[in-house]
Amino acid sequence: MTHRVHNFSPGPAVLPESVLMQVQRDLLALPGVGMSVLEITHRGPAFTEILQSTKDRLRRLLHIPENYQILFLQGGSRLQFSMIPMNLLRGTNRSADYVLTGSWGLKAHEEAVREGSIRVAWDGKSSGYNRFPDDAEWQVDPQAAYVYVTSNETIEGVQFAREPVTGEVPLVCDASSDFLCRPVPIARYGLIYACAQKNAGPAGVTIVIVRDDLLDRSRKDLPGYLNYRAHAKEDSLFNTPPTFAIYLVNLVAGWLLDEIGGLEAMHQQNRRKADLLYRTIDESNGFYSGHAQPASRSMMNVTFRLPNDELQSQFLKLAEQQELVNLAGHRSVGGIRASIYNAMPVASVERLRDFMCEFLQNQRS
Numbered sequence: 001m002t003h004r005v006h007n008f009s010p011g012p013a014v015l016p017e018s019v020l021m022q023v024q025r026d027l028l029a030l031p032g033v034g035m036s037v038l039e040i041t042h043r044g045p046a047f048t049e050i051l052q053s054t055k056d057r058l059r060r061l062l063h064i065p066e067n068y069q070i071l072f073l074q075g076g077s078r079l080q081f082s083m084i085p086m087n088l089l090r091g092t093n094r095s096a097d098y099v100l101t102g103s104w105g106l107k108a109h110e111e112a113v114r115e116g117s118i119r120v121a122w123d124g125k126s127s128g129y130n131r132f133p134d135d136a137e138w139q140v141d142p143q144a145a146y147v148y149v150t151s152n153e154t155i156e157g158v159q160f161a162r163e164p165v166t167g168e169v170p171l172v173c174d175a176s177s178d179f180l181c182r183p184v185p186i187a188r189y190g191l192i193y194a195c196a197q198k199n200a201g202p203a204g205v206t207i208v209i210v211r212d213d214l215l216d217r218s219r220k221d222l223p224g225y226l227n228y229r230a231h232a233k234e235d236s237l238f239n240t241p242p243t244f245a246i247y248l249v250n251l252v253a254g255w256l257l258d259e260i261g262g263l264e265a266m267h268q269q270n271r272r273k274a275d276l277l278y279r280t281i282d283e284s285n286g287f288y289s290g291h292a293q294p295a296s297r298s299m300m301n302v303t304f305r306l307p308n309d310e311l312q313s314q315f316l317k318l319a320e321q322q323e324l325v326n327l328a329g330h331r332s333v334g335g336i337r338a339s340i341y342n343a344m345p346v347a348s349v350e351r352l353r354d355f356m357c358e359f360l361q362n363q364r365s
């Protein structure tokens with residue numbers, strides 16, 4: 001067995017070991033098929049079964065209602081920044097509301113303004129993007145085409161505890177870095193999407209869950225690939241989909257159902273893992289200072305700083321010697337970021353917690 005380290009990468013990120021082993025086992029030939037998943041047509045029976053199974057498993061995990069479509073697209077979450085306003089805003093004579101809680105919300109906003117009229121409903125800039133707002137702090141324009149939020153800001157480590165209230169206005173959510181981390185009331189959303197490479201699989205596929213009635217907004221003059229309705233009509237086979245990435249999402253969903261026991265159990269485990277690190281931060285007398293305000297702390301990306309840059313580099317260097325890797329914060333914000341997605345073993349988080357305690361003790365002695 002090849003040696004694996006404790007990988008705190010923000011994405012592409014750690015995958016469940018049992019999933020990787022199954023991929024390895026079945027890579028030469030899928031059982032009963034005699035060909036690898038990399039070599040089969042997307043229109044044949046073997047891949048049709050994989051695609052169906054992936055959708056079925058996601059429906060079971062998230063209790064996705066019948067009137068929602070699941071699409072598997074390419075172009076990453078970044079393409080969704082454009083596809084969302086192209087499909088849901090273009091031609092409506094309305095504006096869309098954007099809630100800016102961090103770097104990814106800002107990037108989504110940057111693309112959306114190219115497409116139509118956009119209103120900023122709330123901007124966390126003045127507090128350094130360290131929290132998600134309360135419903136009372138901003139008002140949805142009741143005429144808005146949609147309200148756009150980012151459920152987990154991967155770079156700042158800011159996550160909402162629950163969905164904001166948007167009334168009749170469809171809620172659109174970038175859930176790229178916390179998809180499948182906990183149960184989600186899908187019926188509260190008009191559209192929710194996630195690229196796979198944080199919490200659901202490898203890079204290459206983006207999962208879009210969209211309510212049927214919103215598909216009617218997609219105009220015929222959109223380029224074919226950029227039209228949600230075209231993908232829904234062709235059941236994600238408008239063009240060759242990223243077959244291998246979808247196959248992996250299927251295995252990850254199977255792991256969540258059969259080994260973890262569903263999203264409620266996953267949520268509890270994620271809560272436990274995050275609490276180990278946040279408690280260490282809170283009990284360090286300010287040596288470690290968390291970026292996010294406690295009520296908005298992310299279960300997926302734990303962001304914090306040390307008293308100075310020198311200690312931070314020392315922390316990263318010593319951590320790496322203990323095989324705790326990819327802990328540097330995003331280049332735009334610095335500091336430390338421990339990404340502890342679903343597949344991150346509890347034991348690895350405990351190792352990091354122990355290392356943080358030791359590092360602190362050594363400063364004091």
Ligand SMILES: *Cc1c(COP(=O)(O)O)cnc(C)c1O
Pocket residue numbers: 011075076077078079104150152153154174175176177195198
């Ligand atoms: C990683 C990430 C993205 C960007 O995803 P790409 O697939 O690289 O386009 C967007 N939003 C969030 C919240 C992310 O974590």
